[in-house]
Amino acid sequence: MISSSLIPCGQFKTSYAKDTTIFDTPVMRAWAVGAVLLLIATPMLVNNYYLSLLIQIGFMGIAALGLNILVGYTGQISLGHAGFFGFGAFASAWLNNKFGVPVMLAIPLAAAMTTVLGLLFGIPAGRLKGLYLAIATFASQFILEDFFARADWFSGGSSGAAAAPVNLFGYELSGDKGFFYVVLFWVVVMFLIGSNLLRTRDGRAFIAVRDHYLSAEVMGINLTKYRILSFGLSSFYAGLGGALYGHYLGFVSAEGFTILMSIEFLGMIIIGGLGSVAGTLMGTTFMVLLPEVMAGSVSITKSLIGGDVGWLTEGLAYIKQASIGLAIILFLIFEPDGLVHRWRLIRSYWKLYPFSY
């Protein structure tokens, strides 16, 4: 990995095209392609437990990237991301169950439906900023949660909805191994779109809105349009992630999409790094692995001290939750730029090692 950071000193870029490439050096691109190839081979290498974690990182990562586009790039705060995530899951199951739309098609269609919903909820975003928007999206979270529990025709109400496994050309991709490729496909596609977004006019407009909305408006950027657009785009990602989640579990329940999940999504992008595509993936990995690590350390403690540790094992669910809250607090205080910043520091340290001055 050291070689990937060996970018020559000074700016040798002579064109805008070079300045906006996704990967700074060919080596970095090679690493990224290599990582995808390695992931394609993973189902043969690891057992189902690790595979299920990877799948989780996949669909959560897609939704988190959507939130990062909204929060990190456009500077809008959304506390209702889990609502859109859930809507995507229900919409995909609904399309499949009611109209017999094949699952592979239902997933992007559900994402499109979520986009419409996101544009609708984005309308307040055209008028509100900062914490007012945060509170508005907070309210939308509760409204959507209530909608899931109530709308029997759509979500199956309190009993939930069944989601069929993915079926491709008559070949059922059930089980972790098959589904892994479905998720991987969408992760690669959505992350490519996400990285490329920044190279387009719309992506730059998002950043301009974040950095200084007044200057952006003076430069001819339609604020309302881009704020709402950003909401729509982030909902598309959320809906897609949610749809994958639904078909992975095979069952969607109204209780799953609480404010806690919204907080987790925000935690992912804050821990990973706001406004960074690579950071999103790091943050998601951190957030998915954190509860597993907590569970692991609890069982290790149990074996170390032995005896009656009921208070520890019974409180595991709470320990997991508390660790998420604590991780968010600690990162905000000690590393507000996220893991991606830490990673850059480590890289530049090793680049100059042992003569870092």
Place this chain on the structure above:
Amino acid sequence: MSGNLLTQLLLNGLIVGTLYGVVAMCFVLIYKSTQVVNFAQGEFLLIGAWTCWWLVVEAGLPFWFSFPLTFVFMMVFGIALQMVVLRPLIGEPIISVIMVTIGMSLFFQSITKWIFGADVQPFPEIFPVKAVDVFGLQVQPAYLMSLVVSVLVMIGFAWFFKYSRMGLAMRATAFNQQVAQSLGISVKNVFAMAWAISAMVSALAGVVVGMVNGVSGALSFFGIKVFPAVIVGGLDSIIGAIVGGLIIGLLENFAEYVDGQWLHLGNLYTVAPFYVLIIILMIKPYGLFGTHKIERV
């Protein structure tokens, strides 16, 4: 009968509304003086109620002693929270501040559940349970007491901000931090005091609610219900917080009445305030009493 039910519900709304008003006041206090949106307000209620419950039930202290002790604890807790968690974040973007309070909320919620369990724990009887008859309506004495306490707290707040030195310093800080600092006010102390007072008064509300309904994790829901109240009243207005709290309390119960009588949708009690919140934000984002910032978005 249904008319009677309506008045009963509205009375409940009034009582719950004053409690919302008190908590909303604490929320506004923090926002006004430190510009922090506190998503962990409900956890103050929770921690206060659990502390008092623990002191009374587990430690076996008499109520008149453990109640002030809870206050002292909450004061220290509020100051510590401000110093350790919030102070490093001064000057950070708004998302960081919001997220840190959300993180706190999550952390304290799960920690209290871990320590005290997820079940409702009743307070030992301090007031008689037998309902009192007020204008032909059945009212729990604890409710009456909570009404009295809330009104007293509100009067106390009014006095504090109008006459006391610290209160004036806090208002000055809320108005303009730099000017306040140049007048010799320690902004640091004001920030810490704002959190301490907010934590203490919220704990008071928590103990009162705990006495009526029992102590449980559900108390933190007050912190969520505070948002409609403060948005209706205006985010930086203490009067607005009280009025907003009353409006939301009444609205909730009215929504339940309408729901129970005609609509039968269920759960309207919880969700109605949030619809109101969105509508208010769309048409009048600064609420009834909030300061209008002159700015075109």
